[in-house]
Amino acid sequence: xxxxxxxxxxxxxxxxxxxxxxxxxxxxxxxxxxxxxxxxxxxxxxxxxxxxxxxxxxxxxxxxxxxxxxxxxxxxxxxxxxxxxxxxxxxxxxxxxxxxxxxxxxxxxxxxxxxxxxxxxxxxxxxxxxxxxxxxxxxxxxxxxxxxxxxxxxxxxxxxxxxxxxxxxxxxxxxxxxxxxxxxxxxxxxxxxxxxxxxxxxxxxxxxxxxxxxxxxxxxxxxxxxxxxxxxxxxxxxxxxxxxxxxxxxxxxx
Amino acid sequence: xxxxxxxxxxxxxxxxxxxxxxxxxxxxxxxxxxxxxxxxxxxxxxxxxxxxxxxxxxxxxxxxxxxxxxxxxxxxxxxxxxxxxxxxxxxxxxxxxxxxxxxxxxxxxxxxxxxxxxxxxxxxxxxxxxxxxxxxxxxxxxxxxxxxxxxxxxxxxxxxxxxxxxxxxxxxxxxxxxxxxxxxxxxxxxxxxxxxxxxxxxxxxxxxxxxxxxxxxxxxxxxxxxxxxxxxxxxxxxxxxx
Numbered sequence: 001x002x003x004x005x006x007x008x009x010x011x012x013x014x015x016x017x018x019x020x021x022x023x024x025x026x027x028x029x030x031x032x033x034x035x036x037x038x039x040x041x042x043x044x045x046x047x048x049x050x051x052x053x054x055x056x057x058x059x060x061x062x063x064x065x066x067x068x069x070x071x072x073x074x075x076x077x078x079x080x081x082x083x084x085x086x087x088x089x090x091x092x093x094x095x096x097x098x099x100x101x102x103x104x105x106x107x108x109x110x111x112x113x114x115x116x117x118x119x120x121x122x123x124x125x126x127x128x129x130x131x132x133x134x135x136x137x138x139x140x141x142x143x144x145x146x147x148x149x150x151x152x153x154x155x156x157x158x159x160x161x162x163x164x165x166x167x168x169x170x171x172x173x174x175x176x177x178x179x180x181x182x183x184x185x186x187x188x189x190x191x192x193x194x195x196x197x198x199x200x201x202x203x204x205x206x207x208x209x210x211x212x213x214x215x216x217x218x219x220x221x222x223x224x225x226x227x228x229x230x231x232x233x234x235x236x237x238x239x240x241x242x243x244x245x246x247x248x249x250x251x252x253x254x
Numbered sequence: 255x256x257x258x259x260x261x262x263x264x265x266x267x268x269x270x271x272x273x274x275x276x277x278x279x280x281x282x283x284x285x286x287x288x289x290x291x292x293x294x295x296x297x298x299x300x301x302x303x304x305x306x307x308x309x310x311x312x313x314x315x316x317x318x319x320x321x322x323x324x325x326x327x328x329x330x331x332x333x334x335x336x337x338x339x340x341x342x343x344x345x346x347x348x349x350x351x352x353x354x355x356x357x358x359x360x361x362x363x364x365x366x367x368x369x370x371x372x373x374x375x376x377x378x379x380x381x382x383x384x385x386x387x388x389x390x391x392x393x394x395x396x397x398x399x400x401x402x403x404x405x406x407x408x409x410x411x412x413x414x415x416x417x418x419x420x421x422x423x424x425x426x427x428x429x430x431x432x433x434x435x436x437x438x439x440x441x442x443x444x445x446x447x448x449x450x451x452x453x454x455x456x457x458x459x460x461x462x463x464x465x466x467x468x469x470x471x472x473x474x475x476x477x478x479x480x481x482x483x484x485x486x487x488x489x490x491x492x493x494x495x496x
Contacts, residue, residue: 019453019457022463022464058477098466100423109419109422115348116328120468200483
């Protein structure tokens with residue numbers, strides 16, 4: 001009843017406003033914060049390849065739950081990827097509300113941003129652009145993770161990156177994720193005033209500096225990991241499809 | 255003292271009420287004088303070169319907020335803009351967007367601000383008490399009074415609105431000036447409105463939840479109002495309203 005009344009007249013039956021916009025704002029922030037922090041963890045797990053193939057293999061098996069299921073089950077990874085996909089879709093749905101919705105809005109915003117040359121306005125534009133890019137690239141990646149979760153490992157992942165031509169997508173996705181995520185966390189902090197303290201202006205300067213440090217750190221880590229997978233993928237090109245066997249097992253065989 | 259130089263001021267001239275008028279940039283060249291502000295330069299142009307040039311001013315001291323305009327892309331007060339801060343001597347002036355254009359650099363901020371004031375009910379609301387203006391006002395804790403006064407320093411110049419991408423894209427957005435005003439009354443102990451009442455004023459996508467935290471309001475406010483902090487405060491308050 002209330003929804004119908006407000007939809008028609010702009011006012012609820014009790015004379016107030018719907019509480020939904022508050023919930024949408026909160027959900028956008030919560031899902032965004034969760035995904036940004038998840039991506040930090042994700043990047044640290046992916047970069048395990050920089051330590052060794054065996055370490056990356058053991059990380060994969062741990063995520064497959066080999067400590068409770070004998071040999072681990074990729075289904076756990078599929079389920080987790082599905083949950084992330086749902087959160088990703090919810091966040092995208094919330095975020096898209098803020099995008100320019102027609103040519104006029106786009107024209108106004110573009111002229112404004114070009115003329116104003118303002119740091120945080122440009123950060124928002126970067127987030128809007130990278131978010132739009134991730135709608136497509138992120139969906140492709142998550143679909144593969146949901147449907148091919150058994151193909152995660154030093155060789156399987158490297159084969160996917162190199163032989164299955166995912167490296168161009170991963171380069172773009174990495175750039176989009178790291179810019180979107182770190183800018184998002186900075187903007188969340190100033191949006192809700194979490195760390196404002198006694199001097200919000202100097203806090204903001206420090207938060208922005210920290211944001212850039214984190215962006216550079218995760219980009220370096222991400223590209224170093226991607227190069228490592230590409231290198232393994234090139235070396236493994238004649239054995240595509242073969243799974244990695246950890247050193248402990250191959251030595252045991254000898 | 256800085257070296258005096260020739261300056262070139264390019265002004266976007268347009269009269270929306272004149273059907274013959276089309277938006278065009280007109281250049282004026284004049285010599286910088288010591289301590290010259292943009293307001294002084296514009297007055298000189300109007301007196302000596304172009305009596306038709308329209309721009310607003312009242313106080314000439316950054317108090318009235320009338321002379322806000324866009325200078326080289328940045329909304330600012332002409333009376334507080336020193337020509338010496340533009341070493342290349344080139345200034346491009348445009349009227350502030352978001353407001354009804356009167357002519358050239360003159361915009362109707364008053365109309366916009368009046369709408370905003372009515373919308374956020376920018377006055378003390380206490381339905382329980384009859385106000386007796388013959389009596390001295392109730393005392394208030396100095397700390398609270400200072401906090402309220404800090405937000406009351408807003409001069410309604412419109413710079414926060416003109417620098418806000420959200421307000422430009424979505425003309426119904428209440429802007430930082432409106433959200434600051436709500437925060438000001440929310441903090442005032444004489445105002446008996448609840449957070450639910452404030453929610454009903456600005457709890458939607460044209461109000462607090464439409465703000466995208468671009469923070470150009472905070473970065474361009476000529477009075478250095480704590481807009482980011484107060485908008486965040488109102489967001490935290492209103493998001494938890496049941």
